[in-house]
Amino acid sequence: MSANELRQPKRASAALFKKLGMDLVPDNEKVAAAIGHIDDFRLKVRSFVMAMETCVKCGACAEACHTYLGTRDPNNIPAGRVDLIRKVYKRYFTVQGQLFPGLVGAQDLDLETIEKWYSYFYQCSECRRCAHVCPFGIDTAEVTFIARQILYWLGIAPQLHTATADAILRTGNHMGLTKAGIIDTLEFLSEEIEEEYDGLKVDFPVDKPDSDILYVPSSADFMLNPRTLFGAGQFFKYVGANWTISSEITEAGNFGYLSDQTRIQREMVTRLLAEAKKYGCKKIVWGECGHGWRAAKMYVPTLADLVAVKQIPITHIHDEVEAYIKAGLLELDPKRNDSKITLHDPCNYARACGHADNMRTIMNAVVPKGAFVEMTPNREANFCCGGGSGILFDDPGMYQFRIEASNKKAEQVRETGAEILCAPCSICKAQLYPMVKEHKLPVEVFGLIDLVGHALVFRE
Numbered sequence: 143m144s145a146n147e148l149r150q151p152k153r154a155s156a157a158l159f160k161k162l163g164m165d166l167v168p169d170n171e172k173v174a175a176a177i178g179h180i181d182d183f184r185l186k187v188r189s190f191v192m193a194m195e196t197c198v199k200c201g202a203c204a205e206a207c208h209t210y211l212g213t214r215d216p217n218n219i220p221a222g223r224v225d226l227i228r229k230v231y232k233r234y235f236t237v238q239g240q241l242f243p244g245l246v247g248a249q250d251l252d253l254e255t256i257e258k259w260y261s262y263f264y265q266c267s268e269c270r271r272c273a274h275v276c277p278f279g280i281d282t283a284e285v286t287f288i289a290r291q292i293l294y295w296l297g298i299a300p301q302l303h304t305a306t307a308d309a310i311l312r313t314g315n316h317m318g319l320t321k322a323g324i325i326d327t328l329e330f331l332s333e334e335i336e337e338e339y340d341g342l343k344v345d346f347p348v349d350k351p352d353s354d355i356l357y358v359p360s361s362a363d364f365m366l367n368p369r370t371l372f373g374a375g376q377f378f379k380y381v382g383a384n385w386t387i388s389s390e391i392t393e394a395g396n397f398g399y400l401s402d403q404t405r406i407q408r409e410m411v412t413r414l415l416a417e418a419k420k421y422g423c424k425k426i427v428w429g430e431c432g433h434g435w436r437a438a439k440m441y442v443p444t445l446a447d448l449v450a451v452k453q454i455p456i457t458h459i460h461d462e463v464e465a466y467i468k469a470g471l472l473e474l475d476p477k478r479n480d481s482k483i484t485l486h487d488p489c490n491y492a493r494a495c496g497h498a499d500n501m502r503t504i505m506n507a508v509v510p511k512g513a514f515v516e517m518t519p520n521r522e523a524n525f526c527c528g529g530g531s532g533i534l535f536d537d538p539g540m541y542q543f544r545i546e547a548s549n550k551k552a553e554q555v556r557e558t559g560a561e562i563l564c565a566p567c568s569i570c571k572a573q574l575y576p577m578v579k580e581h582k583l584p585v586e587v588f589g590l591i592d593l594v595g596h597a598l599v600f601r602e
Contacts, residue, residue, distance in 0.1 A: 149213075149543045151264050151535045154304035159297050161308055162406075166297030173251050177234055179292045180227070184235055189284045194231045196278045197221055203272035203282070208525045209265055212546035220272035220282040223262050226255065227289060260298050263289040265543065267530035268400070268433075269489035274522060286531070287403065294402045303532055306397040307406045314390045314413065315361035316397065321389040324348060327364045328387070331371055342600055344375040349421070350386035356418045357385050357459075359429040360394045360568035367571055369588065370430055373595025374459060380598050381466060385427075388417040394431035395568065399441070400532045407437065411445045414438075418454045426456045430589050432488035432567035433531060439495055460566065463594055464500040467507045473599040476510045483593075484515050484560035486551070486574070487524035488567035498522065501566060504590055508597040517554045525550045527565070529573025544573065545580045552581035566590035 156166050167175050183190045203220040204210055210218040217223055229249035232239035239248030249255070266286045273281035293299060309318040319327075328346035335344045347353070357378070363371045378385050391414050398406025418426050428435050438456050466472045485505055491497035498521040505514050517524060528547035535541060551574075555563055563578070563585045565571050574587045 149265060149539050150261050151300035151302065151533075151540050152537050153260075154299050154301045156297070158301070158304050158308060159299075162304065162311070164294075164297060167295070169253060172253060172256060172296050175296060176256060176292055177230070177251060179295060180231060181235065183288050183292075184231070187284075187288065189281060190288055192278075193224055193280045193282070193285050194228050194235075197224065197228070197280055198278075200277065202275050202277060206271050206275040208269070208271070208528060208550045209267065209547050212528070212549045213265075213543070217258070217262050218265055220266075223266060224280075224282055224285050226258055226262060227285060230255065256293075256296070256298070259289050260293055263293070264300060264533055265547075267489070267526050267528065267533055267547070269526035269530050270493045271489070271523075271526065274493055290401050291403060299401055300535065302535055303397055303401040306532070307402065310393060310397060311406065311409060314388070314410075315393040316395055317361040317365060319361055319364060319392060321348070324364065324387070324389050324392055328371075331368055331375070334368070335372055335375065339376075339600075342376070342379075344372075344379045346371070346375050347386045349389050351421055353384055353386035353421045354424050355383050355385035356421060356423040356426045357387055357429065358394045358414070358426060358434075359387065359392060360431045360434065361392050362395075362568040362572060363429065364392070366575075367430075367568060367589060367592075369592040369595070370568075373589065373591035373593070374429065376595035376598050377459070377463060377591065380472065380600065386421055386423075388421065391417050394429040394434040394438075395532075396434055396437045397532055399433060399437040403441075407441065408445045411442050414442075415454065423454060426454055427462055428456060428458045430459070430566045430568060430591055432490035432569060434568075435497070436490040436494045458497070458500075459591060460497065460500045460504060463591070464503045467503060472507075473601070474507050474594075474597040475599050476508055476513075476597060478597050479509050479562075479593050480513065481561040482513055482515060482559060483509050483562040483564055484517055484555060484558040485520070485590075486517070486527060486555075486563060486565045486570060487521055488565070488570050489524075489526050489530050491567065492522050492524055501590060504594060505564070508593045515558045515560055517558055525554060527551050527570045527573045528577065529569055532569065534569065534572050541576075545577065548573065548577040548581070552577055552583060555583055555585060556581075560585055563587050564590055564593060 230251045233248035238246045263286050268283040270283045306316045396410050565574050
């Protein structure tokens with residue numbers, strides 16, 4: 143079995159697709175259906191056409207891609223990955239490709255190529271570092287979005303992404319948490335804070351009417367990253383916020399954004415705004431999730447009623463904390479985080495949302511002077527954790543791929559000599575926990591809001 147055959151995510155079953163109201167396209171119809179979808183995107187998405195027709199194979203993206211650096215597979219060079227679709231595009235939608243396919247690298251589409259799409263477009267983490275270095279600004283992530291969407295319409299998608307879509311449509315979160323489970327977990331967290339922070343009482347209101355703020359956490363914070371919920375609850379208590387969590391949308395992430403933008407992502411946007419209106423909220427505050435924040439910041443206005451979006455602005459908890467810090471309204475004791483700490487810039491924050499300065503304002507306020515050590519490179523040039531876009535697969539071949547894809551990040555972290563790796567994104571945390579273990583890095587992983595909560599000084 144080849145290395146690439148091992149790097150095939152477990153596929154969602156026909157039964158799971160049916161639960162989502164989808165039917166698998168029969169094998170003998172997949173090629174024609176895929177060509178039809180490419181044609182639709184060709185007519186509607188200019189960035190897709192640019193990616194198909196502009197690349198000159200200069201190679202600038204190769205050494206910029208953590209996936210290629212980890213696997214050294216030519217199809218993981220961003221230009222090589224896009225070529226899996228570009229060759230088909232040329233064959234069916236350019237004169238040269240129709241007349242002289244062999245001369246221009248055009249290729250007929252077949253089922254084997256579609257299988258390659260499934261493998262390689264789920265090895266791309268949509269980090270957009272290739273776009274950052276491309277002299278023409280070609281964004282491979284845009285092609286990955288399109289390829290994954292086409293595959294989804296064909297009935298080809300990973301079990302992880304499709305099961306997550308099912309869970310979020312049923313429960314409003316990726317983890318399938320019920321309202322009773324959410325409330326029980328938050329009550330337990332309140333008790334933990336009270337015990338750890340000398341009797342500090344922090345309530346986590348759920349479905350509270352007449353709230354000013356709807357806080358949208360990552361559902362992973364209920365199970366994997368509870369200290370991030372600690373920090374959010376402590377911050378809202380400190381500033382006296384009138385806030386709530388909705389049991390119908392306890393999810394900052396949106397796996398529809400990573401597989402099916404036409405239905406699943408739109409459904410979550412509709413539910414988000416409905417819940418904010420239900421509880422009378424004047425603002426929606428997003429929790430620590432990189433792709434979730436990009437989906438909210440960049441795509442909610444195009445997927446929802448613009449009037450509703452303007453009535454209920456959406457902001458990030460990092461922006462909220464930064465504003466209070468700049469106004470001098472938070473008493474913080476940086477010595478409580480007295481360790482050598484480095485910051486991982488999540489791709490969707492730094493490269494997609496201009497979300498780098500605010501994280502550093504917070505870091506410099508909650509960490510002692512000289513204790514914060516930057517990675518090299520950082521900010522917009524930082525490398526992906528290796529698990530972006532939800533490629534958090536645990537089946538053996540794909541797990542090994544995740545570790546290979548994290549080689550560059552592990553190298554960056556090791557060079558800082560840090561004791562704590564701050565990762566302000568739930569998918570990054572889920573990837574970095576095993577990265578730390580497999581690369582034997584002497585660091586602990588925390589979120590940025592974790593550090594904020596720990597540094598806050600409460601007075602009687």
